[in-house]
Amino acid sequence: MFGASKKEWNDWRWQLRNRIKTPEGLKNYFKNFTESELKGLELAAKKYPIATTPYYLLLADPEDPSCPIRRQIVPLYEEVNPEVQKFCQPDALKEEGEIPNLTHRYPDRVLLTVTTMCPVYCRHCMRKRKVGKPERAITEEEFKKAYDYIKGNPQIKEVLISGGDPLVLNTERLFYFVEKLKGIEHIEVIRIGTRTPVILPQRFFDNQLLRFLEKHSPLWIVTHFNHPKEITKEAKLAVRNILRTGNPVLNQTVLLKGINDDPETLEVLFRRLISIGIKPYYLFHCDPIEGVVHFRTSLEEGLKIVAALRGRLSGLAQPTYALDLPGGRGKVPLYPQYYLGRKGKKHFFRSYTGEVVIYLFG
Ligand SMILES: *Cc1c(COP(=O)(O)O)cnc(C)c1O
Numbered sequence: 001m002f003g004a005s006k007k008e009w010n011d012w013r014w015q016l017r018n019r020i021k022t023p024e025g026l027k028n029y030f031k032n033f034t035e036s037e038l039k040g041l042e043l044a045a046k047k048y049p050i051a052t053t054p055y056y057l058l059l060a061d062p063e064d065p066s067c068p069i070r071r072q073i074v075p076l077y078e079e080v081n082p083e084v085q086k087f088c089q090p091d092a093l094k095e096e097g098e099i100p101n102l103t104h105r106y107p108d109r110v111l112l113t114v115t116t117m118c119p120v121y122c123r124h125c126m127r128k129r130k131v132g133k134p135e136r137a138i139t140e141e142e143f144k145k146a147y148d149y150i151k152g153n154p155q156i157k158e159v160l161i162s163g164g165d166p167l168v169l170n171t172e173r174l175f176y177f178v179e180k181l182k183g184i185e186h187i188e189v190i191r192i193g194t195r196t197p198v199i200l201p202q203r204f205f206d207n208q209l210l211r212f213l214e215k216h217s218p219l220w221i222v223t224h225f226n227h228p229k230e231i232t233k234e235a236k237l238a239v240r241n242i243l244r245t246g247n248p249v250l251n252q253t254v255l256l257k258g259i260n261d262d263p264e265t266l267e268v269l270f271r272r273l274i275s276i277g278i279k280p281y282y283l284f285h286c287d288p289i290e291g292v293v294h295f296r297t298s299l300e301e302g303l304k305i306v307a308a309l310r311g312r313l314s315g316l317a318q319p320t321y322a323l324d325l326p327g328g329r330g331k332v333p334l335y336p337q338y339y340l341g342r343k344g345k346k347h348f349f350r351s352y353t354g355e356v357v358i359y360l361f362g
Pocket residue numbers: 103104105106109110111160331
C-alpha cells in the first residue's frame with residue numbers, strides 16, 4: 001500500500017517521513033468502523049494527535065475493531081467523552097515541576113524528557129497532555145537548565161531519558177545529551193525509555209546508532225511491548241542488535257482493558273519477551289489520566305491476572321505489577337497475598353495453586 005522499496009521500508013527515516021497522521025489516513029486502511037471509532041476519529045483526533053508508522057499500521061488487522069494494535073492507534077469516542085473522563089486530570093502524577101522537562105520524584109533519580117515527538121501516538125499514553133502538542137525537541141537552553149540542576153544535586157545517580165521518544169532525535173543529538181550527562185561525576189546510570197523497538201524497529205538497523213550504543217554501553221534500554229503481536233521478526237532483530245552492543249533491554253507493559261487484560265495474553269507476551277532477551281520489568285496499572293481512563297481495569301482484576309501468572313510462568317518472565325500514586329508520590333508494587341499470617345509458630349501461606357500451607361518456625 002505504500003509502494004516503498006525494501007530499502008526505504010527498512011529505513012527509520014522513511015518510516016518517520018511516511019507516518020499516517022490523519023483520520024483519513026487511518027480510514028484508508030481500516031474497515032468495519034464502530035460508531036465509537038468514527039466519532040473518535042472525528043473528535044478525539046482534534047484533541048490528541050494521531051500518528052502511526054507504516055510498519056506498525058500493517059501489524060493491525062484492518063477488519064477487526066478489537067485488534068490490539070488497532071486499539072492502540074485508532075481513537076475511540078471514550079477518549080474525549082466527558083462522562084467517561086470526568087474524574088481525571090491531564091497530569092494526575094504531577095510530572096510537571098519547577099524545571100521544565102525534568103521530574104525529580106525520588107532522591108536518587110530524575111526523569112528528563114528530551115522531545116515531545118513519538119513515531120506512534122499510543123491512545124493509552126500517560127503523557128497525553130504533551131506528546132505531539134506540538135512535536136518539538138528541547139532546546140539547548142532548556143537542556144542546560146536541566147543539566148545544571150542535575151549537576152548541582154549530587155544525590156542524583158541516575159538519569160532516565162524519556163519523551164516523547166528520545167530515539168526520534170538524530171543520533172548525534174541524542175548522544176550529545178548522553179555524553180553530557182555521563183560526564184557529570186555523580187551520574188552512574190543512564191536509562192533510555194523508548195518504544196522504537198515496538199513501533200519503529202528499523203531505528204536499530206542504523207549502524208551509526210549501533211556504534212554509539214556500543215561506545216556508551218551499558219545504557220539501560222527500557223521499551224514498551226503490550227501484546228505478543230508486537231514481537232515480530234523486525235522487533236526481534238532490533239532487540240538482537242541492541243543486545244549485541246552490550247546494552248540490557250527491559251520492558252514495561254501497561255495493563256490495558258481490551259488489549260492485554262487476561263493472563264493468557266500476558267503469559268505469551270512475557271514468555272516471548274524473555275525468549276528474545278528482554279526482561280519484563282514493570283506491569284503498570286493504567287493511570288487515571290484524562291484521555292486514557294477507558295483503558296483501566298480494576299485493581300482486583302489486575303491482581304487476579306498477576307496471581308494467575310505466578311507459578312505458570314518463569315520467574316524471569318514476571319514483571320513487578322505497580323501503580324503510580326497520585327500527585328507524584330511515587331510507584332508502589334502490588335502483590336497478591338501469599339503470607340496469610342501466623343498463630344504462634346504456625347505460619348500460613350497460600351501457594352500459587354491456592355492451597356493453604358502451614359509452615360512451622362519461630
Ligand atoms: C517511574 C519513574 C522513575 C523510575 O522509577 P523506577 O522504579 O526506578 O523504575 C523515576 N522518576 C519518575 C518521575 C518516574 O515516574
